Amino acid sequence: MSYTTTLSDQYYHKAVTLMPGGVNSPVRACTNVNATPLCIAKGQGSHIVDLDGNDYIDFVLSWGPMILGHNEAHVHQALLEQLALGTSFGAPTPLEVALAERMIACVPGLERVRMVNSGTEATMSCLRLARAATKRSKLIKLIGCYHGHADPFLAKAGSGLATLAIPGTPGVPDAVVQDTLLAPYNDLPAVADLFAQYGSSIACILVEPVACNMGLVLPDPTYLAGLQRLAKEAGALLLFDEVITGFRLALGGAQEYFGITPDLATFGKIIGGGLPVGAFGGRKDLMDLIAPEGPVYQAGTLSGNPLAMAAGLATITELQNRDYQALAHKTAAFAKELHNILAQKGVPIQIPTIASMFGIFFCENTIRNFSDVQKADPALFATFYKQMRSQGIYLAPSPYETAMVSFAHTEEDMAKTLDAAAKVRFA
Ligand SMILES: *Cc1c(COP(=O)(O)O)cnc(C)c1O
Numbered sequence: 001m002s003y004t005t006t007l008s009d010q011y012y013h014k015a016v017t018l019m020p021g022g023v024n025s026p027v028r029a030c031t032n033v034n035a036t037p038l039c040i041a042k043g044q045g046s047h048i049v050d051l052d053g054n055d056y057i058d059f060v061l062s063w064g065p066m067i068l069g070h071n072e073a074h075v076h077q078a079l080l081e082q083l084a085l086g087t088s089f090g091a092p093t094p095l096e097v098a099l100a101e102r103m104i105a106c107v108p109g110l111e112r113v114r115m116v117n118s119g120t121e122a123t124m125s126c127l128r129l130a131r132a133a134t135k136r137s138k139l140i141k142l143i144g145c146y147h148g149h150a151d152p153f154l155a156k157a158g159s160g161l162a163t164l165a166i167p168g169t170p171g172v173p174d175a176v177v178q179d180t181l182l183a184p185y186n187d188l189p190a191v192a193d194l195f196a197q198y199g200s201s202i203a204c205i206l207v208e209p210v211a212c213n214m215g216l217v218l219p220d221p222t223y224l225a226g227l228q229r230l231a232k233e234a235g236a237l238l239l240f241d242e243v244i245t246g247f248r249l250a251l252g253g254a255q256e257y258f259g260i261t262p263d264l265a266t267f268g269k270i271i272g273g274g275l276p277v278g279a280f281g282g283r284k285d286l287m288d289l290i291a292p293e294g295p296v297y298q299a300g301t302l303s304g305n306p307l308a309m310a311a312g313l314a315t316i317t318e319l320q321n322r323d324y325q326a327l328a329h330k331t332a333a334f335a336k337e338l339h340n341i342l343a344q345k346g347v348p349i350q351i352p353t354i355a356s357m358f359g360i361f362f363c364e365n366t367i368r369n370f371s372d373v374q375k376a377d378p379a380l381f382a383t384f385y386k387q388m389r390s391q392g393i394y395l396a397p398s399p400y401e402t403a404m405v406s407f408a409h410t411e412e413d414m415a416k417t418l419d420a421a422a423k424v425r426f427a
Contacts, residue, residue: 003390007051008039032398033382043070045408048394056394057413061404064244064269068318069408075273078314082306090301095309102316103271103279106251109261113281114290115304119243119268120148122278123206125298126266127152130204130237132296133286138198140205142185144370146213147206147241155180185211185369186219188226195234204237209254212244212402214373216352216359224260243268247316249355250324273311322407327356331405334414341421347380356405384424391420
């Protein structure tokens with residue numbers, strides 16, 4: 001097969017005349033790998049097909065939601081049924097109650113939940129709640145973790161290791177990130193230093209329990225428990241951003257996987273089954289502060305949207321029948337083989353993996369934080385990405401993303417992907 005992308009290219013050239021960079025979310029533009037984006041026509045199971053009719057094994061999975069694969073039969077049917085009943089009422093429906101009940105049953109620390117429309121909305125609202133509950137304003141964010149694009153999270157490190165933040169993008173006033181404190185991932189002493197300095201004004205620590213937005217970075221065995229201890233000692237809250245890890249590491253997310261229950265957590269991606277959804281929740285006494293039960297304002301015209309609730313409920317219902325262990329084993333075996341294949345080519349390579357996720361770092365050093373990630377070779381990644389794509393393997397177009405495996409990926413898919421990797425030439 002030739003994998004020409006004439007129609008995708010044509011579409012992209014039109015799109016750039018209409019939308020900034022031709023896309024609705026920056027990483028899709030493939031600028032990190034010096035490629036043009038594919039325009040996707042359809043997806044089924046572990047495969048997607050572009051406008052030119054090229055078929056790809058998909059390791060992006062819409063950045064995480066499609067853990068059952070594309071167009072999964074139960075989700076499809078649930079959407080059809082709701083479609084016949086109407087798409088939005090802005091009023092209570094049985095589906096939102098059913099999804100809330102299901103999530104609360106699955107996730108250890110979830111006693112109450114509020115549905116929103118994206119992960120960004122979830123983290124933004126959760127931070128507001130944490131600040132209101134503690135009557136404190138500062139938050140600790142870990143460098144390299146992503147929590148959506150709300151202003152307080154778009155901070156980058158100033159100077160020093162444990163440090164005050166400066167805005168990470170134009171348009172964010174200094175004042176908005178003044179209360180964002182930064183520490184490197186997997187560095188408990190840096191967090192302890194922040195508490196020593198600012199303890200009584202720190203509302204919360206917000207962390208991706210597994211960092212999935214700087215490539216894949218696993219927490220050290222004592223890291224999450226350490227964060228919990230430091231937060232507790234200082235009267236601050238621990239917030240897990242489970243937008244990726246929720247229903248991905250396990251049904252109960254990172255809370256179940258690591259046996260650590262945060263005070264509050266955010267969700268998105270999988271709980272929408274491919275429709276736009278987010279949620280946040282946790283301890284009842286904290287969630288009771290949310291309006292109209294309490295004084296903390298939070299609202300949304302389309303929140304609890306029936307189509308999104310139907311897709312999410314069908315996804316979680318189906319996930320309850322699936323074998324997470326088996327998927328983790330499949331992913332681990334694949335990651336090990338991929339590592340061997342690439343190492344034999346003489347390129348420096350690290351392939352961390354957990355549950356149904358793996359990372360691809362072209363470097364020698366083990367990866368524990370963002371500065372380790374930055375040592376990886378972007379040119380080797382771009383070469384790998386492009387040659388994999390032209391052989392029908394669709395990876396995220398950036399070394400700062402995590403590859404996802406779904407329950408729909410077959411042994412044949414995994415073998416084909418390894419065959420393609422074996423053919424990549426780095427010279
Ligand atoms: C994707 C993501 C978000 C943002 O979710 P959106 O739905 O894109 O707004 C927040 N946190 C984490 C960990 C994510 O991976």
